[in-house]
Amino acid sequence: MELPERDGDGYLTDMNVWTPEIGRAMAEADNYELTDEKWEQIMKAREYYESYGVVPPIRKFSKYLGADQKGMFKLWMTGPMKPITKYGGLPKPTGCV
Secondary structure, eight states: OOOOOBOTTSOBSOGGGOOHHHHHHHHHHTTOOOOHHHHHHHHHHHHHHHHHSSOOOHHHHHHHHTOOHHHHHHHHTSOTHHHHHHHTTOOOOTTTO
């Protein structure tokens, strides 16, 4: 699959072209493994964005998920919102990039 144009941080330059297949292909191109649990969080972030029009900070997003914030950091092995938004085709989070 040919990936759409991405910026220097790996985010899509046009978030409207995102599809689940593109999100998975982006992760594969970056050698980043997306487990089912990670994918579920990506889809929940997209749901949140569609409802509220913003990317939530991790504290608010973990509450939205009903998830433990420390557990999310352990799962993603980094600040969770950056890969969640990148592979979910969402805008860069303002709090951690």
